[in-house]
Structure formats: C-alpha cells, structure tokens
Amino acid sequence: MQEFNDKKWIEQALKGNSGAYSILVNQYKAMVFALCFKLLKNRESAEELAMDTFLKAFRALGGFRFESKFSSWLYRIAYTSCMSHLRIKQPLTQEITDWEIDNTYQENDISQNVDRLYKKESIQKALNLLSPEDASLLHLYYLMEQSLSEIEVIMNLPVETLKVRLFRARKKFKTCLNQCSVLNELL
Numbered sequence: 309m310q311e312f313n314d315k316k317w318i319e320q321a322l323k324g325n326s327g328a329y330s331i332l333v334n335q336y337k338a339m340v341f342a343l344c345f346k347l348l349k350n351r352e353s354a355e356e357l358a359m360d361t362f363l364k365a366f367r368a369l370g371g372f373r374f375e376s377k378f379s380s381w382l383y384r385i386a387y388t389s390c391m392s393h394l395r396i397k398q399p400l401t402q403e404i405t406d407w408e409i410d411n412t413y414q415e416n417d418i419s420q421n422v423d424r425l426y427k428k429e430s431i432q433k434a435l436n437l438l439s440p441e442d443a444s445l446l447h448l449y450y451l452m453e454q455s456l457s458e459i460e461v462i463m464n465l466p467v468e469t470l471k472v473r474l475f476r477a478r479k480k481f482k483t484c485l486n487q488c489s490v491l492n493e494l495l
Contacts, residue, residue: 314378322369329369333362336379339452340386346447347390347440357393361386380454380461387444387462394440434484442477449474 312335320328340361345354364385372381435443441463448454448462456467456474463470 315374318369318372318378321366329366332378336382337362339379340382343383343386343444343447343452344390346435346451347387347444348393349436353393357389358386361389364389376461377458380458383448383452383454383458383462384464390444391440430485430488433488434481437484437487438477438480442473442480445470445473445477446481 314332314335317328317332321332337358341354341358344357344361345351348354348357361382365382368385372378435446438446445459445463448459449456454462456470459465459470460467465473
C-alpha cells in the first residue's frame with residue numbers, strides 16, 4: 309500500500325485545487341474528530357470544532373512550512389480550538405451511546421462482551437475524572453499513537469515536560485481507574 313503524500317495534496321490545494329484539500333480532509337477527519345470528542349465529550353461540539361479546525365487549517369495552509377507532519381500541525385489547531393472552547397464553556401458531559409460496544413453479540417460471547425463493556429465504562433469514567441489536558445495527552449499517546457515529538461507540536465510543550473506530564477497522567481489515571489472499579493463493584 310502506498311503511503312499518503314501530504315505534501316503533494318497541500319501543494320495542489322495551495323494552487324487552487326479544492327479537490328486536493330478534500331482529500332486531506334477525508335484522510336484526517338476521523339482522527340481530528342476523535343481528538344475533539346476526547347476533549348469536549350460531546351458529539352455535536354466535537355463535530356463543530358472538527359469542521360472549524362479544517363477551515364482554520366485551510367486559511368492557514370500557506371503558512372504550513374513542512375517542519376513537522378501535517379497531521380501534527382492539524383492536531384495542534386484542533387487541540388488549541390478545543391482548549392479555547394473549554395475555557396469559554398463549562399465542560400459538557402458525554403453521551404453514553406458513544407461508548408456502547410457493537411451489537412454483534414453471539415450468544416456464547418455475552419459474558420465476554422459484558423466484561424468488555426464493563427472495562428470500557430470503567431476506563432471512560434476514569435478518563436472523565438482527569439483534566440482535559442491529561443485525558444488528551446493519554447489519548448494522543450496511547451490511542452492515536454503519536455510520538456512525544458509529535459505531541460510536542462500539538463500541545464506546544466517541550467518533550468521533557470510531556471514525559472513528566474505523561475507519567476503523572478498515568479498515575480492519576482490508575483488512581484481514577486481503581487476508584488471507578490471499586491465503585492462499580494459496590495453497585
């Protein structure tokens with residue numbers, strides 16, 4: 309499979325080819341939405357800010373210098389937009405339906421699916437207890453598999469600071485996960 313060539317599509321978009329920018333949007337829309345949703349915990353707000361991210365990126369595309377990955381630059385725009393949104397509005401709660409597992413149950417797998425659902429709910433509850441910065445750092449590093457140097461660009465923090473924050477976020481997450489597990493056992 310051929311690797312996606314950001315530079316080719318960016319250069320074509322800068323020359324006025326709107327279809328080229330659409331290809332970039334299609335390539336990164338799921339990842340940008342996932343980051344926005346992780347931070348905002350609300351589907352409608354995440355969709356709105358994901359679209360806003362692509363509009364901002366389009367307007368600033370001429371300023372992209374290829375010093376980092378396009379995806380890192382794009383995530384930085386999304387991250388900054390979400391953080392600004394969170395400062396303006398109170399944090400929103402997440403819809404439960406967004407963390408439901410697939411309805412592809414087989415009768416003999418019900419207990420496994422219940423266990424998976426229980427684990428996902430515990431993980432989500434623990435993530436909701438973290439600050440948006442800690443939750444997004446864990447999301448970028450573990451779920452989006454971004455390197456620390458890519459996260460450095462996104463969050464505008466030095467790698468050494470990110471290492472410390474990642475260590476602390478993991479500790480907080482572990483504590484929150486233990487609290488959620490204890491609460492679930494009591495219920």
